[in-house]
Amino acid sequence: SRVLVLNGPNLGRLGSREPDVYGNQDLSALRTLLAAQAGASIEIDLRQTDDEAELIHWLHEAVDATTPVILNPAAFTHYSYALRDAAALVTKAGIPLVEVHISNPHAREEFRHNSVISAVATGVIAGFGFDSYLLALRVVAPSA
Ligand code: DQA
Numbered sequence: 001s002r003v004l005v006l007n008g009p010n011l012g013r014l015g016s017r018e019p020d021v022y023g024n025q026d027l028s029a030l031r032t033l034l035a036a037q038a039g040a041s042i043e044i045d046l047r048q049t050d051d052e053a054e055l056i057h058w059l060h061e062a063v064d065a066t067t068p069v070i071l072n073p074a075a076f077t078h079y080s081y082a083l084r085d086a087a088a089l090v091t092k093a094g095i096p097l098v099e100v101h102i103s104n105p106h107a108r109e110e111f112r113h114n115s116v117i118s119a120v121a122t123g124v125i126a127g128f129g130f131d132s133y134l135l136a137l138r139v140v141a142p143s144a
Contacts, residue, residue, distance in 0.1 A: 001041065003141055004067050005034060005133065006103040007057050008074030008083075014102075022102050023129055030130050037134055042141050052080060061065060061088035069097040070133055070141035077105070077115045088120040098136040101126035 007027065010017060015026030027048055034044045044065075044068065051054055062069045069090055076083045077099070091096045097120075104127030105112035118124050123139065126134045 001141070002043040002045055002065075002067050003038070003063040003137065004058065004062050005030075005044060005046040006055060007046070007072045008055055008076045009050040009052075012048045012050065012070060013030045018111050021108075023131060030133060033130055034133060034137055037137055038141060041143065044137075052076060052082060054085040056082060059083075059090055062097075063089050065092050066095055068092070068095060070100055070136040071097055071117070071121075072100050072102070072133075072142060073115075073117050077101070077117055078111055079116065079131060081116060084116045084120055085114075087117050091120055092121055096122045096140045097125075098122055098140060099124045100136050102129055102132060103127060 007078040012027065014022055015024055027046065031046045032045060034046065038044050047058060060068065068078065071082055071087065073080065087097055099117050125135050128135065
C-alpha cells in the first residue's frame with residue numbers, strides 16, 4: 001500500500017528556512033525517516049509544491065486511488081477554502097487525511113491560530129517537528 005505525504009508552499013526550503021522554527025533537516029531527510037518507519041510493505045510518496053492547484057489535484061488523486069494522506073498545507077492552512085474543499089473530498093470518501101505541522105501554529109502569530117483544514121481532517125498533529133509526520137504515519141498505516 002501507499003501513503004501520500006503532501007507538503008505545501010515553502011516547505012521545499014526546509015533545512016535552510018527559519019531553522020529556529022523548522023529545524024535544519026530537509027525534505028529528503030523526512031522521506032528517509034518516513035520510509036524507515038514504513039518498512040517494505042508501505043510506499044511513502046512524499047511530494048512538495050508551492051502551487052495550490054497542484055496540491056488540490058494531488059488530493060483528487062488520493063480520492064480516485066483511495067490513498068491515505070498526510071498533509072502539511074503550510075500557509076494554505078490558514079486561508080485556502082479551495083484546499084479545504086479538496087481535503088473534504090478525501091475524508092468524505094472515508095479515506096484518512098491527517099493534517100500535520102512541524103511547528104505549533106497556536107504558539108505563533110495570531111494569523112496561524114486558525115486552520116480552515118482542521119474541521120475536515122481526520123485529525124491534527126502539530127508541534128513535534130518531523131515527529132508530527134511519523135506520528136501521523138502511525139495512524140494512517142497502523143502496521144508500520
Ligand atoms: C507550518 C505552519 C504554517 O503556519 C506555516 O505557514 C508553514 C509551516 C508548519 O509545518 O509548522 O509553512 O505548516
